[in-house]
Amino acid sequence: MLARRGYRDITVLERMDEAEYLAEKDRTYVLGVFPRGRNALSSIGVDVDRMDREGVPEYMSNVTTLKPSDWSPFLVATKPSNVTALKRQSLVRMLYDHIHSDSGLSDAIHVVLGAEVATVDKPSSECVRVIYRDTRSGKEKMIDADLVIGCDGVNSKVVESMKRLDKTFRIHCLSNISSLAGVNDVRYKMLCLPSDLTVDYQPSSQPGPREKLRFLPSTVIILLSALRNRKLPFRLTSFGGPANQERVVLVLCTKDHPILGCNTGEEVLRCLEGNLPFVRNLREIVPMAEAELFAKRKIGRFSLPRYASTCHHGSRVLLMGDAIHSFPADIGQGVSSSLEDVQILSTILDATNDDWREALPRFTKERQPDCRALAVLSHRYKNVAREWTPAAYKLKLFADLLIKRLLSRLFPFAFSPSVMTSLTRADIKYSEMLRRDNATRRRIWAVGVVLAALLVRLVAPVVVTGAAGGLLGKMATF
Ligand SMILES: Cc1cc2nc3c(=O)[nH]c(=O)nc-3n(C[C@H](O)[C@H](O)[C@H](O)COP(=O)(O)OP(=O)(O)OC[C@H]3O[C@@H](n4cnc5c(N)ncnc54)[C@H](O)[C@@H]3O)c2cc1C
Incomplete structure (x- = not known):
């Protein structure tokens, strides 16, 4: 410039x-x-x-998730x-x-x-x-x-x-070390796979016929661990790319995960096989030479x-x-x-x-x-993409998205859609996004308080009348 x-x-x-x-x-x-x-x-x-x-x-418009029990393609955008x-x-x-x-x-x-x-x-x-x-x-x-x-x-x-x-x-520095986030504990390492990828998939829970899943180079593939250990979450995200380039895979895990302690290619492959038993051709997809390089690569952490x-x-x-x-x-x-x-x-x-x-x-x-x-x-809006985010936090984010979308459509003059949907707009400054988000949050709280007060007003007389009726009934019997 x-x-x-x-x-x-x-x-x-x-x-x-x-x-x-x-x-x-x-x-x-x-x-x-x-x-x-x-x-x-x-x-x-x-x-x-x-x-x-x-x-x-059109990043992330074509994503397939491979889970231990099944696999699911979906269009995000x-x-x-x-x-x-x-x-x-x-x-x-x-x-x-x-x-x-x-x-x-x-x-x-x-x-x-x-x-x-x-x-x-x-x-x-x-x-x-x-x-x-x-x-x-x-x-x-x-x-x-x-x-x-x-x-x-x-x-x-x-x-x-x-x-x-x-x-x-x-x-x-905004402290992000909360029970809901744990960004401080997240680590990543990079792995490379061939762009033209065929996964020999077999659900680990019910052994049945294998499926050969052939992925387009541009497809994002997410692989979730079969070891459902909440304390040691592990996830592979294989980003798509052009046909002539290797696929870059982000291996995300917590700082104590055994994959980070692997010193040799063989240890890496065993750890991957333990986590992804449903990928039957893992050693074909991740050659020993790549596993050796992976073991030596630096461990990254997010700011x-x-x-x-x-x-x-x-x-x-x-x-x-x-x-x-x-x-x-x-x-x-x-x-x-x-x-x-x-x-x-x-x-x-x-x-x-x-x-x-x-x-x-x-x-x-x-x-x-x-x-x-x-x-x-x-x-x-931390941790929006991590499946090991606690369910309560995911629910909160989902409710945030849904409530704001609904309210912003009904009353666009008073409510803004979720920040996550505004990020693709280049015409809104980040400070303006924050201002709108704060205003929308305040208004949602205000609406919530008014609705709660109305509910109390509506329900209280019924409860009081019911309780009084019950008391009078008892007295009459007495
Ligand atoms: C795993 C991961 C995924 C990410 N995904 C996304 C994403 O999807 N979208 C997105 O927008 N951002 C993403 N980011 C963040 C993004 O990479 C950074 O925000 C961006 O690169 C910042 O650019 P920068 O030029 O300020 O710093 P950097 O890209 O870090 O560049 C700094 C440069 O300065 C050099 N340097 C450092 N110290 C010195 C020194 N003392 N002397 C001389 N040179 C030095 C470094 O070698 C480097 O080349 C991701 C980051 C990570 C780690």
Whole structure:
């Protein structure tokens, strides 16, 4: 975006080395890019059609769940969602190729891979100093810049430096460690399967004829564990993809699950067989080489809902993306909101004639309420996709969806539909979604209280009359 606006001498420092950053073989999770992310990409001239070619448009519209007792295909989306599923690395490579496809951009942007930022300092009002380590040589290096934009993710070093530069700077973390959520205990690991997948399925409870289930590359397959241990939930979600790419499988479990302790491929396969006995050809689908790689892969965990108290420091440091708003993957807004940050900055630069002194405070003023809203909404609607969520919580979410849908259709001027259905709309700001959600919740409570009061008024006389009648009857008998 900056290069398109005519800025030159832009340096991108990226910790990963070339092999990891642009890996040939994708070993990465799948992201849902929502319309606001798509709009942001197209506003900076990225070929969004490539996203559809390399990913799956209409994300989650075609899902099959394999359970120990049966399997069920279902269509989730009743109308187009415009959400595209894309591997994280495909998106990164798309942006990287975008820079290198245009000499105007590649001359302006210098990408340094294997450069791990350590600190950001402000030695004078004239510049900001970035100290980084060359991961190959281990040498420390330094750049003095006019502006630093920290988009180095949830464990941002620029955020760490902000805490030193600005004593009032805070990262607010919404505690998500409740009996209903347990996001803190959830871990994930990635597994890769062939895109053209045939599962030899046999229900584990009633052995009968096997079924060969052949899946389209774009179908999402969810596999639920046969070991119904509520304390050790386990689930595999195999995201769909284009025919020429491997399927990425997100293995979700709690931190104590035995799969995370497997050190060899054989242990991994045995653990998978124990959990998925209904997949009779498991060793064909997951070859030993892949199981060995799985055992070595890093264990991932999701961020708790967090947001920053400000997005900038003076006119020299700006934060974006997960550095200012991060949360578990439930509401699927991480990448889209990060891309939207860029679009918002661009609009503000237009309005301020690229005056950064004015633009940065305006960015915070406009975006910080959205950062907070994202954290609150993801906290409020956490764990929506996990089947081990307690039934009471699932019921609450379902009732929320249903009641809001009904009320918003009957009285659209007073009630809004559930946030989960508004997320695909790019025209509503997150802070506005939160405001509407709060107002709707308050009104639903008010309606509930009025209905309860009416019920008490209607029922009380009947109960009192009945009780009095009973008493009089007894007295008469006496
Ligand atoms: C399993 C999983 C599923 C997800 N699913 C979705 C989804 O469906 N939809 C969605 O929108 N979001 C999803 N997300 C969240 C999404 O990935 C993030 O919100 C998004 O990538 C944030 O972008 P970012 O650029 O701010 O940070 P990142 O994508 O984390 O990028 C930060 C970059 O900075 C680099 N870096 C970090 N530290 C340093 C350093 N010290 N020096 C130099 N470079 C550094 C990193 O290597 C990385 O390349 C998911 C996340 C996970 C883990």
